Amino acid sequence: MDEINLRVCGQAGQGLQVLGTALGRAYKNAGRHVFMIQDNMSRIRGGNNFFQLRVSQAPVSAPRQKADIVAALDLDSIDSHRKALNEKGRLILDAKAGGDAPVQEKEINIPFYEISKNACGDKRFVNSVLLGILARMTGLLFESVESSLVKAFSSKGESVIQKNLQAARAGYDHTPGVGFSMSESNPPVSQPRLLMNGNEAMVMGAMAAGCRFYTAYPMSPSTSIMTLLARYAKPYGMIVEQAEDEISAVNMALGASFAGARSLTSTSGGGFCLMTEGVSLSGMTETPLVIINAQRPGPATGFPTRTEQSDLDLVIHGGHGEFAKMVLAPGTIEEAFLLTGYAFQMAEKYQIPVIILTDQYLAESQIDTEPLDINRIKAAHAQPPAEADLVHPYKRYALTESGVSPRGIPSLINEVVYADSDEHTEEGHITESADTRVRMVEKRYHKKTASLLKETMKPKSFQSHEADTLLVGFGSTQGVIKEVCERLQKLKIGCLHLPQVWPFPSQAFIELTTNIKHLVVVENNATGQLRRLIRRETGLEADASVLKFDGRPFSVDELHARVEEVIGSWK
Amino acid sequence: MEISDFQSNDENAWCQGCGNFGILNALQKTLVQYGKKPQEIFLVSGIGQAAKLPHYIKANCFNGLHGRALPAAVAAKITNPRLTVIVTTGDGDCYGEGGNHFIHNIRRNVDITVIVHNNQIYGLTKGQASPTTDRGYQTSVQTGGVILEPFHALPVALVLGAGFVARGFSGDTAHLSELILKGIQHKGFSLIEVLQPCVTFNKLNTFSWYKKRSDYLHHDKEYDTGNKNLALTKALEWGDKIPLGVIYEEKKPCYADLALLPEDGLMGRSARDMSVLWDDFL
Known part of the structure; x- marks a missing residue:
């Protein structure tokens, strides 16, 4: 087989994500390409979730419809997963998990709960048992499983690692046949390679860009950006602040940006709706702003944990009034990383809002990827404008050829900076002047858009x-x-x-x-x-x-x- | 520093005799006394007549969206802790449109000073009820008189754990200026609500109405600004007597202390050696 497709299903809370990552990492470390989607219900416990992993000799960046192996940790929704098997596919289950369900054609009954209990004295290590079983069935060497499990549980201490290894070994040894082994026509891909999802790549992109302030209100499927940044924030001098709502998040991002920090907020469509007045404020005050919108199906609450590309109109048009903005739409892990860095650069260069449009599918799919190079992202921190660009007294909205005014940051220049959400003069004071209005609209929309078009990324x-x-x-x-x-x-x-x-x-x-x-x-x-x-x-x-x-x-x-x-x- | 150092050349758009002038004068006086340069002061506002104040002072200004001054202000202070951040807002801006930010930024306790110009009416939209309009007051919208319970911000702030809660009167700029200075010097979220007559739309709560009710807390030698229960009782008083002065003050750790924010905040270059982090994805 040139590729193997595996699906593991179970209830929310059964540890599918940890298992999926460990399994994906094991194949990656063995030199295979991997692509894994997450299919989760919007609930904390119960229901039926699954991940589907595609392992291939060639690079892969999309899921297959059917699976060669479906492994079920829970038998409640087994019928829907049966349909996902391809012709030669096999369903692996522990018949006892469903009160001794009769085993049907194409099914392999393995008592993984019992194996876990026998190996570790506890049924809870069943995920690692399954990992061992799947590895054995697909011809993966145990050493790949071992290194992946050590990594997965490294923060939990030696005893947890050992128990999981015992469980995996027991599952591995219990499984007789191979059956789904990958052909070895291609040599293993040289390592190191990364296993990342889109949200993780964007976190790394933001950090590489020198982002110092992040604020958001939790919203699927963007939330893992916040949790990962929160984990990394301290040693990198970042502040991660959970906002009371998305309106606050976008206005905090703008306040931090105005004061001189590269700042970021992320959300999904519903949160972006609340942020639109802030997008407009960014346009009017010419304050750099980067927003990630990880889309999910709407309208309203929609499908909180699923995917859609239905916010394109919203983000392009969101924010009342007319002003220049940029919308980026990464399509790979590398693009998610690079375009996040680019978003900061462009937001700052043109003093505009930049929106990065992803979706649950990109945000949560894990793909093996070449190491990412932070030197391809330009970092920056608050600096005063060049003296040569300044006129005195300082005018925040000085009219220029390009439409971009030298950006004074409070306390970094020796004069005061006025910014205003009302129509304003070059100084930043409220005005009712028709002439000034026309010049400012031309500055904020026409001139900036003309410059942006000159460096638009081609399809x-x-x-x-x-x-x-x-x-x-x-x-x-x-x-x-x-x-x-x-x-x-x-x-x-x-x-x-x-x-x-x-x-x-x-x-x-x-x-x-x-x-x-x-x-x-x-x-x-x-x-x-x-x-x-x-x-x-x-x-x-x-x-x-x-x-x-x-x-x-x-x-x-x-x-x-x-x-x-x-x-x-x-x- | 002189008053002239803080004078802006922007034309003032307030009504003649507006209570806001008293607050403007008091704030300028405070800033002179405080001694920092205009470029070290950052005034943040939303929308409304109070929100125009930063234009009339020479200092950094971010005049943002209606109700959203607080989020912008706290983030700016976190980013650059060397700035003295002052919010000028109104009863509609702060308690109505921005109510959620009011609640949670008291809890966040970033070191900013919030001056709420409370004229108990919407001025810029021409006289509708604000969250603090007294019951029964008739407006173009509340034609039978206001039926909603007024929003009492000071007790709310106390219950949320505000470390500095005060009330001033725009008709007494000397007293107000002292309060603002104390508010700025208090480390953490400082709330100063200012009674401010709207000469155009509020025919009830006039200059003399407020003056007659002014009850200066410092006249009571027994009043203890560190006693929260007493402060709550005082903060709830609204009638023939309206307490003025520092109602409550408590030293407590602010956001920067608890978040272990570096002294220069987020102004410098971030650490860029991310090599350790890549390991998580190998």
């Missing part, structure tokens, strides 16, 4: 030279679209991925699609927001949309089938 194209049809997407769908392109190369299909959606890279988009016959826009939403944006900004009407809005990410198989269907309909 990334793949396999587009020979292509008749381009699949177009933004953000988290990059991996799945690319893989489907590779599979459908014979049909002359390429793709474009937009890492920046605002200001829209119209000129580059038009150039890249000049010789293309068909555009198909792929989006995790119900109404084709990107398709509309393309039409509005370029005049180009796409030929078709492939939309998905059930709260789940596209699998390679599903997108493959749906693109084939679209293309088939043209013939």
Whole structure:
């Protein structure tokens, strides 16, 4: 087998995330590529959650629809997972976990709870037993399991590590056959490589950029940004402050930024709604602001723990009035890292709000990745503007060619700084002047947007030279679209991925699609927001949309089938 | 420092005879006495007539959104602890639109001074009831008179653990100026509510109405500003007598102490050696 797909399901609170990370890390350390999605219900205990891990000889950045192995820690929702098995797939269960459920065809009954009890005197080590079983079934050496478990429990002390190792060993030894072993046609990928999700990559990007102040109100699926930063904050001189609400978070981020700190806040769509007045305030006061919106399905509370790309319109338009802003949409772990650093740089350079748009799928999917280089991110801290750029008395909103005024930071320049959310004069005082109004709007919107357009990130194209049809997407769908392109190369299909959606890279988009016959826009939403944006900004009407809005990410198989269907309909 | 050092050349937009002038004068006087330079002072405000005050003083100013002065102010103070941060806000801005921030920033206890211009009415939107408008007062919206219980901020602040709670009167700038100075010198969240007549929209709570009710706490030699129960009783008084002065003061650790904030806050370069952290993802 060139790849193996594993799904482990169980109740919330059974430790699936720790198990998933340990399993993913074990395969990564063994030189395999891994990609893992998290599918969780919005509850603390019970219900049915799962992770699905794709292990491959080639780099992978999207999930498959079906699994070779489904392992069930809990039998309550077993029927839904049975459907996820592929033809040769096997379901591993402990029949006793469901009151001696009869074992059906394609099922392997292993008493993992009992194995845990026998090995460690406690049923609670069942996850590690399962880890051993899955490793053995898929031909993974025990040493990879061992190093991964030591890492997973390193903070819990030697005794916990030993018990988990005993449990894993017992599971490993109990499992006779291999059955799903990966072929060894490709040599193992050289290490070290990282196993990270999108939120973790953005945390590292923010820290590399010299972010000193982070504030947020907890909201899935952005919350792990806050918890990870909180863990790292102290030695790096960062303050992580939990706000009373998202309105406070965005205004705190602005206060810190105005006073001189690189500051960040993150949320999901509902929280972003509350932040929009702050986005507008950033635009008006020309205070740098970086917001991460990890999208989840709306409207209102929606699906708190699931994925969607339905906030594109919201973030592009969110914030009343007209002012320059930037919206970035990373599609890989590396982009999540680099674009977070870039967001700080651009927010500061143009004194504007920059929004990074991700979603639950990118935020929580773990992917193996080359080590990330912090030197590709420019760090900065508060500094006075160059004396040569200043006029005295200092004017915070001095009119300039570029629309950007030298940014005075209180106490770092020897004069006072006035900033105002009202329409204001160059000095920063309230005005009712029509002439000043026009000049300030031109400064905040036209001049800055013109400059931003000059350095807009172009869409990334793949396999587009020979292509008749381009699949177009933004953000988290990059991996799945690319893989489907590779599979459908014979049909002359390429793709474009937009890492920046605002200001829209119209000129580059038009150039890249000049010789293309068909555009198909792929989006995790119900109404084709990107398709509309393309039409509005370029005049180009796409030929078709492939939309998905059930709260789940596209699998390679599903997108493959749906693109084939679209293309088939043209013939 | 002289008064002229803190004089702004921005044109004043308040009504003639507005109670805000007394607060402006008192604050300028305080700043002269306090002795820091204008560029070391940071005034933060939201929206309303009180929120315009920072434009009329020469000092750093962030005149942000309605109700949102407090979050911006505390974050700025955390970022640069060398700035003396003062919020000028109104009863609508601070207790209405910004109510949630009022509650939680008292709990956060960042070292800022908050001056609430309480004129018991909405001025800039032309005379609707504010959270502190007395019951029965008729406005263009509350046509049958206000039926809501007024918001009593001082007892609320005490219950939330505020370490400095005071009330002044814009008609007594000398006394108010002293209160503001004490508030600035108090380490932590300092609340100074100021009785301030709105000469245009509040026909009930006028200059003489407040003056007649002024009950200076320092006249009572027995009054102990460290006694919280007594302070609560005083803070709840609102009627024929309205207590003025420092109602409660308590030294307690502020945010910077508890968060172990470095002296230069977040102003410098952050540590950039992240090599240890990558290990978490190997």
